[in-house]
Amino acid sequence: xxxxxxxxxxxxxxxxxxxxxxxxxxxxxxxxxxxxxxxxxxxxxxxxxxxxxxxxxxxxxxxxxxxxxxxxxxxxxxxxxxxxxxxxxxxxxxxxxxxxxxxxxxxxxxxxxxxxxxxxxxxxxxxxxxxxxxxxxxxxxxxxxxxxxxxxxxxxxxxxxxxxxxxxxxxxxxxxxxxxxxxxxxxxxxxxxxxxxxxxxxxxxxxxxxxxxxxxxxxxxxxxxxxxxxxxxxxxxxxxxxxxxxxxxxxxxxxxxxxxxxxxxxxxxxxxxxxxxxxxxxxxxxxxxxxxxxxxxxxxxxxxxxxxxxxxxxxxxxxxxxxxxxxxxxxxxxxxxxxxxxxxxxxxxxxxxxxxxxxxxxxxxxxxxxxxxxxxxxxxxxxxxxxxxxxxxxxxxxxxxxxxxxxxxxxxxxxxxxxxxxxxxxxxxxxxxxxxxxxxxxxxxxxxxxxxxxxxxx
Numbered sequence: 001x002x003x004x005x006x007x008x009x010x011x012x013x014x015x016x017x018x019x020x021x022x023x024x025x026x027x028x029x030x031x032x033x034x035x036x037x038x039x040x041x042x043x044x045x046x047x048x049x050x051x052x053x054x055x056x057x058x059x060x061x062x063x064x065x066x067x068x069x070x071x072x073x074x075x076x077x078x079x080x081x082x083x084x085x086x087x088x089x090x091x092x093x094x095x096x097x098x099x100x101x102x103x104x105x106x107x108x109x110x111x112x113x114x115x116x117x118x119x120x121x122x123x124x125x126x127x128x129x130x131x132x133x134x135x136x137x138x139x140x141x142x143x144x145x146x147x148x149x150x151x152x153x154x155x156x157x158x159x160x161x162x163x164x165x166x167x168x169x170x171x172x173x174x175x176x177x178x179x180x181x182x183x184x185x186x187x188x189x190x191x192x193x194x195x196x197x198x199x200x201x202x203x204x205x206x207x208x209x210x211x212x213x214x215x216x217x218x219x220x221x222x223x224x225x226x227x228x229x230x231x232x233x234x235x236x237x238x239x240x241x242x243x244x245x246x247x248x249x250x251x252x253x254x255x256x257x258x259x260x261x262x263x264x265x266x267x268x269x270x271x272x273x274x275x276x277x278x279x280x281x282x283x284x285x286x287x288x289x290x291x292x293x294x295x296x297x298x299x300x301x302x303x304x305x306x307x308x309x310x311x312x313x314x315x316x317x318x319x320x321x322x323x324x325x326x327x328x329x330x331x332x333x334x335x336x337x338x339x340x341x342x343x344x345x346x347x348x349x350x351x352x353x354x355x356x357x358x359x360x361x362x363x364x365x366x367x368x369x370x371x372x373x374x375x376x377x378x379x380x381x382x383x384x385x386x387x388x389x390x391x392x393x394x395x396x397x398x399x400x401x402x403x404x405x406x407x408x409x410x411x412x413x414x415x416x417x418x419x420x421x422x423x424x425x426x427x428x429x430x431x432x433x434x435x436x437x438x439x440x441x442x443x444x445x446x447x448x449x450x451x452x453x454x455x456x457x458x
Contacts, residue, residue, distance in 0.1 A: 086122030106180030179242030259308030266291030
């Protein structure tokens, strides 16, 4: 009788383990599977058009208490199978690399991206599914101070055979919706142009006032824009088309103003940068605020969905220059897997401060990188493309591309050529000098030659 009961008990335990996909040798790891192709050979991931040829996949994973993981997968793979440390909030990104075929509507796109979050139990099996949206793209660089209102574009920072379009009056920022539609804001006009390609933005969204910056939530389908009057707005985007047009009425979705005047940290004096955390939908703002005792630069974590005193939106937390002395004068902000990155402008006559500040998502300061490029006297800007040498870092761009892409502006004279010495920068999220790259690759002194035609903001 005892043997019979023991046999039944063992069978129940084995059934429990099997039904829960228990891995007997998993240890602290969990097995994760991502189907790429169905048994019939069709794609098992949503959102990928038929007008592309897949060339490969990349899976990236990060989460609390684990080292980030990156895995490359060949184009013909039917699925991805990998072991990931067990734990909560494991964030997975699936990136699909491709080459476009004839008829592909958005040739500036270079990949599609999908995201998923899972709590993984050590020793157990989990299957993840993804729906993709627009990912990495060509590099779009706004040239606001150019008299023709130029947006430059190229496939990489090598800047081979760049193109440009001048159908933007005074471009201030560029972003891309979930479908690949390109949005270009203007800070001299009051519109946001949008269209399938950067060279064709025939549609206009009127904001009623000039626009300083834009940010698009590709996961939840919202466009955010900040005006030069320091107002913040949210506009719905249609998930199927990626544009702010209501498919039922054919009209534009209205702009919803968000609360910025009555933040707990203080009244917003200047709203400079806006970024979306794709994992949560929270916004991160760089702003000059006044808590009642004078102006302070701040990085603000912001929820655009909860009710505020007068409009939707409320601050969740903030860090200011009073609590983080590395903060000097902030411009733009971006959210990547590794954290929140902020561009910081030090004064030429002030003590050196990092040009890039890195924070956790809870706004704990994690470190900085770079500083102003100064001459031997320490009192003048000096043209340089050496790692860590910045002029006035103004704007992040190519938001879904790997690493950080930065517009680095200056008013260093490029006489006798005219214009100023400006550059674009790429560096990885670890802020490693070995990953530093610029265009142009070299720049000389203030009266030397410069190979670029940029004239960004200053």
